[in-house]
Amino acid sequence: MQLTFINGSPRPAKSNTGRLMEHFIRGFLETAGNTCQTEFLARHRKNLDALAENFASSENVIIGFPLYVDAMPGSVKEFIEALEPLSGSKQLPALGFVIQCGFPETAHLRFVERYCAKLTRRLGCRPLGCILKGGCEGLDVQPDFLTAKYYLAFQAIGLHFGKTGIFDETLLKKLAHPENLKAENMLQIIPFINQGLWDAQMEKNGALNKSFDRPLIP
Amino acid sequence: MNFLILNGNPPGKGKKIDEYIERLAGAIKNARHDVEVLILRDMKINPCLGCFDCWVKTPGLCSIKDDAREVAKNYIASDHVIFCSPLIMGFVSSLLKNAMDRNLPLIHPHLEDLDGEIHHKKRYDKYPVISFLLEKESCTDDEDMAIATEIFRRQAINVRTTLGFVRLTQSPVEEVLRAIDVH
Numbered sequence: 001m002q003l004t005f006i007n008g009s010p011r012p013a014k015s016n017t018g019r020l021m022e023h024f025i026r027g028f029l030e031t032a033g034n035t036c037q038t039e040f041l042a043r044h045r046k047n048l049d050a051l052a053e054n055f056a057s058s059e060n061v062i063i064g065f066p067l068y069v070d071a072m073p074g075s076v077k078e079f080i081e082a083l084e085p086l087s088g089s090k091q092l093p094a095l096g097f098v099i100q101c102g103f104p105e106t107a108h109l110r111f112v113e114r115y116c117a118k119l120t121r122r123l124g125c126r127p128l129g130c131i132l133k134g135g136c137e138g139l140d141v142q143p144d145f146l147t148a149k150y151y152l153a154f155q156a157i158g159l160h161f162g163k164t165g166i167f168d169e170t171l172l173k174k175l176a177h178p179e180n181l182k183a184e185n186m187l188q189i190i191p192f193i194n195q196g197l198w199d200a201q202m203e204k205n206g207a208l209n210k211s212f213d214r215p216l217i218p
Numbered sequence: 219m220n221f222l223i224l225n226g227n228p229p230g231k232g233k234k235i236d237e238y239i240e241r242l243a244g245a246i247k248n249a250r251h252d253v254e255v256l257i258l259r260d261m262k263i264n265p266c267l268g269c270f271d272c273w274v275k276t277p278g279l280c281s282i283k284d285d286a287r288e289v290a291k292n293y294i295a296s297d298h299v300i301f302c303s304p305l306i307m308g309f310v311s312s313l314l315k316n317a318m319d320r321n322l323p324l325i326h327p328h329l330e331d332l333d334g335e336i337h338h339k340k341r342y343d344k345y346p347v348i349s350f351l352l353e354k355e356s357c358t359d360d361e362d363m364a365i366a367t368e369i370f371r372r373q374a375i376n377v378r379t380t381l382g383f384v385r386l387t388q389s390p391v392e393e394v395l396r397a398i399d400v401h
Contacts, residue, residue: 074316201274
């Protein structure tokens with residue numbers, strides 16, 4: 001099976017999307033004969049038509065991106081617009097998505113998921129579905145026991161996909177947990193992210209005292 | 219009230235929505251409101267790089283030097299922002315979406331519990347109501363409208379405001395004006 005992974009993260013070198021997909025691809029490649037090619041959308045911005053051609057000639061495509069204001073980043077939308085002329089063509093690839101967000105709840109991703117499902121039908125691609133994962137901001141500073149869990153789940157989904165050509169519903173559901181958080185869980189998680197992730201970075205940059213600045217006030 | 223209209227019609231998509239926006243802006247002025255129209259295709263707005271400098275290095279300011287700061291400045295000074303775009307592949311133009319993404323400095327990185335769901339804290343006291351004026355594409359159906367409208371509703375929550383109206387350019391300007399009066 002052949003797979004093209006289009007990494008739509010605006011941070012090609014250090015993307016959380018790419019970090020997760022590394023493990024998916026590792027699982028995918030465990031099946032003999034499978035091949036995978038990764039393309040970084042940010043490096044194709046000047047010539048999206050070439051990437052669209054690459055898309056059209058692939059057997060399977062997964063487009064990955066972080067959630068930006070409840071949808072795809074503008075740069076991913078540019079690529080979707082470049083795919084418009086392909087709509088309804090014969091022999092388009094099977095199409096899936098991997099979408100992650102910093103919010104801990106997967107519920108935030110369900111709206112863009114519906115968009116992606118409709119987009120897949122609009123193009124006329126065989127749908128693979130969406131791999132959704134919340135809680136992904138700062139994967140490099142999260143404790144290993146958490147990230148190891150995510151990475152293993154991605155590897156398992158990739159392994160299953162590599163063998164069968166489908167995303168396993170049970171594995172997707174497990175990965176998507178928690179869909180929502182209970183109040184007591186929020187009380188634990190929020191300070192962990194606010195202080196542990198954001199304040200720590202502001203402090204490192206000497207910007208903590210400016211945290212709530214309003215420089216654009218009229 | 220102060221209105222900001224962001225024209226996200228990309229080059230080469232026809233002039234129909236531009237003409238509609240002109241009529242709408244005129245009608246809003248006649249109703250004795252202030253209105254500013256920014257034509258995004260004439261501005262330089264790069265995509266957000268996801269660097270988070272606007273949260274952790276220079277809080278409230280993006281590190282990319284282009285026209286997005288002017289958009290953000292006008293946005294936060296408004297009472298009501300109307301995002302305008304033709305639908306392209308079932309969603310607003312990348313031109314408009316890039317401008318929306320670049321408003322990230324207007325909110326704060328800290329999270330809080332907002333009605334049982336985690337969202338970002340406010341950086342400013344007050345945010346404009348957001349509305350959408352869209353031009354249909356030939357294949358637009360009810361499902362497309364429902365999907366896009368739900369995303370707009372979510373976006374309003376995340377930029378700490380409410381969704382005003384979602385209207386198509388098929389509606390008469392007067393109807394959009396009435397929808398504005400409600401808010």
